[in-house]
Amino acid sequence: MVTFGIVGFVLVVVNPLRHRRMLRTLAHALETGERKKPGHPYDMGDGLIGTLQFEPKHPNKVDVHLEVRFEEPRELPFSVTRRRDRDKQMKKLVTGDSYFDGHYFYKGNERALFSMMNAGMRRFLDGHEMKLTREGLRMTLFAGANVGSLKLEDLRDRIREGEEIVRRFLLRGGDVDDEIDNLVKLVAQDPNENVRQKSLVFLLDDITALRSVPSVTQAMESSSYPEVELLAIATGRLDPLPNLLSGPERDTPAFLSAFFRVVANLESEDRTLIALQLVVDPKVAHSALRLLESVEDAQVVPHLITAYPAAANRLDILRYLGRRVDARVQAFLLERLEADTWEERQIAVKSLGVGGSFTAIEPLAKARDVARQGMKRDIDQAIRKIQAREGAGEGGWISLEGSESSTGYLSLEDSISGQLSLDQNDPGHR
Numbered sequence: 001m002v003t004f005g006i007v008g009f010v011l012v013v014v015n016p017l018r019h020r021r022m023l024r025t026l027a028h029a030l031e032t033g034e035r036k037k038p039g040h041p042y043d044m045g046d047g048l049i050g051t052l053q054f055e056p057k058h059p060n061k062v063d064v065h066l067e068v069r070f071e072e073p074r075e076l077p078f079s080v081t082r083r084r085d086r087d088k089q090m091k092k093l094v095t096g097d098s099y100f101d102g103h104y105f106y107k108g109n110e111r112a113l114f115s116m117m118n119a120g121m122r123r124f125l126d127g128h129e130m131k132l133t134r135e136g137l138r139m140t141l142f143a144g145a146n147v148g149s150l151k152l153e154d155l156r157d158r159i160r161e162g163e164e165i166v167r168r169f170l171l172r173g174g175d176v177d178d179e180i181d182n183l184v185k186l187v188a189q190d191p192n193e194n195v196r197q198k199s200l201v202f203l204l205d206d207i208t209a210l211r212s213v214p215s216v217t218q219a220m221e222s223s224s225y226p227e228v229e230l231l232a233i234a235t236g237r238l239d240p241l242p243n244l245l246s247g248p249e250r251d252t253p254a255f256l257s258a259f260f261r262v263v264a265n266l267e268s269e270d271r272t273l274i275a276l277q278l279v280v281d282p283k284v285a286h287s288a289l290r291l292l293e294s295v296e297d298a299q300v301v302p303h304l305i306t307a308y309p310a311a312a313n314r315l316d317i318l319r320y321l322g323r324r325v326d327a328r329v330q331a332f333l334l335e336r337l338e339a340d341t342w343e344e345r346q347i348a349v350k351s352l353g354v355g356g357s358f359t360a361i362e363p364l365a366k367a368r369d370v371a372r373q374g375m376k377r378d379i380d381q382a383i384r385k386i387q388a389r390e391g392a393g394e395g396g397w398i399s400l401e402g403s404e405s406s407t408g409y410l411s412l413e414d415s416i417s418g419q420l421s422l423d424q425n426d427p428g429h430r
Contacts, residue, residue: 002040005355008420009336016315017360018052020275021028033429044163044167045069046171046338047071047072047164048069048071048169048170048171049067049068049069049070049071050066050067050068050159050163051066051067051068051069052064052065052067052159052167053065053066058144059145059146060146060147060148061145061146061147062116062142062144062145062147062150063142063143063144063145064141064142064145064150064158065138065139065140065141066138066139066159066162066163066166066200066284067136067137067139067164068136068137068138068139068163068170069135069136069137070170071134073134074170075134076108076134076170076173077109077112077113077131077173078106078107078108078110078112078113078132078134078173079106079107079108079132079133079134080093080104080105080110080113080130080131080132080169081104081105081106081130081131081132081133082103082104082105082129082130082131083086083105083131083157084105087107088105089107090107091103091105091107091110092104092105093105093106093117094192095114095117095122095192095197095198096193096195096197096254097117097119097122097194097195097218098193098194099122099126100117100122100125100126103125103126103165104125104130111179111183111202112173112179113173114183114184114199114202115179115180115182115183115186115199115202116168116169116172116173116179116188117186117195118182118186119191119192119195119256120163121168122280123167124161125165128140128141128143128162129143129207129281130165131265131280132169132170136170137166137169138168139162139165140167141155141158141159142155142158143160144161146332158406180203180206180209180210180213180215181213181215183199183202183203183214183218184199184203184210184215184231184272184332185214185215185219186199187199187200187203187219187223187225187227187231188218188219188222188225188226188228189222189223189227191228193250193255194252194254196225196227196252197252197254197255197258198225198231198254199227200231200254200255201254201257201258201261203231203234204234204258204261204262207234207235207265210231210234210235211236213235216231216232216235216237219231219232220232220237220238221252225352226248226249226250226409227255227258229243230258230259230262233262234261234262234265237301240241240262240263240266240270240274241273243276244262244411245273245274245277245280246257246264247277247278247284248284251283255414256284256287260284260287260288260290260291262293263275263291269295270398271291271295272291272292272295272297272299272300273317274288274291274301274302274303275286275289275291275292276292276300279292279304279307279311280307280310280312280313280315282312282313285311285313285316285317286313286316289316289317289320290294291345292320293320293323293367300324301321301324301326301329302328304317304319304320304321305328305332308332310372314344315343315347318336318344318347318348318351319347320353321333321351322347322348322350322352322354322355323351323354323355324355325355329355330356330357330359330360331350333351333352333356333360334347334348334352334360334394337349337363337364337367338367342375345367345371345375346375346378349364349367349375349378349379349382350378351385352382352386353363353378353382353383353385353386354385356386357380357386357390357392358386358387360386361383361386361387364379364382364383364386365379365383367379368380397409
């Protein structure tokens with residue numbers, strides 16, 4: 001075994017003589033070019049100490065690693081490794097870039113780490129192996145390089161590139177201002193739409209901080225991506241109308257999530273108008289209806305009732321209307337008792353059970369007379385719920401027909417509570 005000190009790097013080589021000579025020549029050339037004290041780790045500045053290691057793999061192959069540690073201990077917001085090892089806390093790093101994802105694992109602050117994953121960083125890390133821990137960072141610059149063909153200039157360039165990557169991780173990782181600016185840049189510049197959309201979702205977690213970030217305005221001037229438009233609207237830099245009325249420009253889950261988060265934070269009037277416009281679009285109707293859950297606008301119910309016949313997502317609209325406490329809704333639900341589809345009739349019955357008034361009992365009873373057995377049970381349950389909620393009604397005026405094999409019985413007004421009994425098997429209540 002022969003040990004060489006070069007440029008403040010540690011060089012360990014086990015090779016035939018000719019390869020040792022090649023590496024010695026390369027080490028000397030690197031030392032002369034870099035003008036660093038041989039035989040010792042070198043000072044990278046900013047409290048970082050670097051060491052370059054040559055690790056022999058075969059008689060003529062070598063791995064080149066760059067190891068960097070802190071001069072003084074520092075706390076990092078995340079750890080990153082190419083191999084999961086046995087640490088069960090490590091999660092797969094997912095950026096949305098299918099060519100990169102699945103190669104690295106992390107634990108700690110995902111947002112801080114993600115903010116550093118621009119296209120250049122992803123390409124570099126994809127071709128190299130890196131491990132970042134609290135002790136420092138180890139990066140493979142060359143894997144299985146042929147000693148005879150390893151060129152000095154290539155080595156120097158790769159060292160400089162590796163040092164720059166290291167500086168970003170060790171010195172800038174976790175800086176909140178840098179984190180926000182980096183995420184804005186990803187939204188405005190990254191060629192991968194999945195990365196842009198995940199960046200936007202992270203940014204929407206802190207809209208207040210974004211309102212005063214200059215890079216958002218710069219992004220609007222330099223990029224036409226739809227994610228930038230959403231970011232501009234979210235921060236009050238762009239009028240939401242008519243930009244959002246036409247609906248989301250992408251149908252990926254991340255973009256839809258971001259779109260409706262932006263809409264949800266608009267003024268009530270704009271939010272309602274956009275939601276009503278999109279509620280008949282089956283791709284986004286569920287999210288649009290959720291936005292309307294907290295809206296008390298009197299126009300919501302008639303708008304949905306009018307849109308209902310031609311809507312492709314009628315069942316979603318019907319379920320939503322069934323949750324509204326509104327006299328107009330009850331009338332609409334009672335009409336649905338005669339709908340052509342079983343699903344509509346069932347939703348109407350269950351909705352009336354939850355929110356219907358006592359006046360809904362007679363139409364429900366009439367619907368029961370022509371209903372099948374499964375629907376009869378739903379109607380019975382709905383009537384019982386209305387009675388329990390509204391209190392005793394006028395006894396002895398409804399007749400509920402039983403099945404073909406039994407006769408339905410109905411009590412007259414109870415002397416105590418006046419509630420109706422739907423017992424079909426008690427002859428004492430004919």
